[in-house]
Amino acid sequence: MTQSTANLLRYLFVLTILASAITIAPATAAGGALKVDITRYEPYPAEIGKYVDVWVNVKNMGGGTAEDVTIELMPKYPFTLDSSSNARQNKGSIGADSSAMYEYRLFVASDAKPGAHEITIRYQGDEGPTWSEKDFEIKVGTDTLDSRGTLKLEAIKTDPEVLIPGDEGTVTITLTNTASQYAVTINGKDYDTNAQLKEIELIGSDGIVVTTGSYQNMGVLGPDDSIEISYNVRVSDDAADGTEHLNLALTGSSHTYNAKWNIPIRVEIAGIKIIPSKPLKLACDGGKIEFDVANTHSSMFTSVSIEPRAEGITFTPTEYFIGTMEPDELFTIEF
Known part of the structure; x- marks a missing residue:
């Protein structure tokens, strides 16, 4: 609030x-639809013979509550879990349009080859025999495939929708990787289509100050995956009536994949x-x-x-x- x-x-x-x-929160109902993504892993890329921390986000995209959400990470060579007892995690229910974050630690084998390697995450919204699975890639070593994923600004949400002078609010921005497949071939060379997120910063205007710092080293975003980033803002007491224009600056894998977007925020004096x-x-x-x-x-x-x-x-x-x-x-x- x-x-x-x-x-x-x-x-x-x-x-x-x-x-x-x-x-107003939506009513609770059974049958949430879950979306699972790796939001980031550190270090990026993962280092051979060392641990890598992986953050998995589970979002309920359905109209009702997912009552008993369980996920299980199933590592493949060259990855092993720090403890097999940590493979399966349960955080209970996830409400409609809400998310839960799960953290894992994997060890990268000392004889691992540089490149992109897969892990599997399976998940279920209610206790029972039925599971869904999704594969994800984690880059290992410094000699990995070049990333060619491209991000687009999907949505901007302000809470409250219209700000007034003296307000404090939240701006939530959704970025989406526009790629539809995990790899592309250009001039006979293979490239993955992940989008690297080195730094994302929301820059204020004369009338609006952004009180949240930049997000750094957020890992990668896979094809057709999205990420929501929230910033707290404060409107100055003497802000003018009209639209303030903030700037969202993204630092990607190289200068070619850096981007800036205009973020319009409505301010009403009355x-x-x-x-x-x-x-x-x-x-x-x-x-x-x-x-x-x-x-x-x-x-x-x-x-x-x-x-x-x-x-x-x-x-x-x-x-x-x-x-x-x-x-x-x-x-x-x-x-």
């Missing part, structure tokens, strides 16, 4: 808002508006004033309260608590 704060001074009022964008619904007139002995309070932000606000302040004037009530305000919702309040 992302916290938002907006301060508006108008008609001698100070508006105090504690706001958060609300995400969040809550206070509009007098009647003429602002007070007699010497007091009176009543009435205002309309409108949420012009595209996200829901919670814990909205209005606190009037003016020199020499006492207001009753001293604070008007509205609570939750949906986008475009309007309340009329009276003091």
Whole structure:
């Protein structure tokens, strides 16, 4: 949940808002569809006669919860597990559109040949006799095949969807390897189609500061595989209304495979508006004033309260608590 704060001074009022964008989780149901990927391994490439750490991500792509997710790494020569008891791992259930990360440590045989070698990972979403399997390649040694995978920017998601000055939010970026097969032959020479991720950095703009550092040495992304990367951002209090343009910089296996993408982020100055619904007139002995309070932000606000302040004037009530305000919702309040 992302916290938002907006301060508006108008008609001698100070508006105090504690706001958060609300995400509604999908209902739980049986039958999650699992996607298994090796997100990275270190060192890259794996070194002969040494250990290599492998991170396996399991994402539930289905509409329901996968109740009892188990994965098992089945190494092949030249790889062996640090302990055979670590081969099978179970982290319980994985909700819809959620992920779990599993870590393995493999030893590379001292007589291994440089090149790409396979391991097999099998997995199941519920306990039973049925397993699915997927093979992955791990590069070994310095004399490995050149990588020719190409990445594309698949999706950009901002939470909240529209930011306001003073906001803190999250930008999630999806990158996909566009290759559809594991190897290609160019001029009689074989190349693998993995995409190497040496460094990925989101660079801020005048109005938005990126508070998450760059991701480094993230390994490789196989053909047709995707990776989601999240960055925390903060919008300056004086950010202008409009679109801020951030830059995503990728360092790949060589200069040819480096890339930069424009990341547009929408900023809206208006969040809550206070509009007098009647003429602002007070007699010497007091009176009543009435205002309309409108949420012009595209996200829901919670814990909205209005606190009037003016020199020499006492207001009753001293604070008007509205609570939750949906986008475009309007309340009329009276003091």
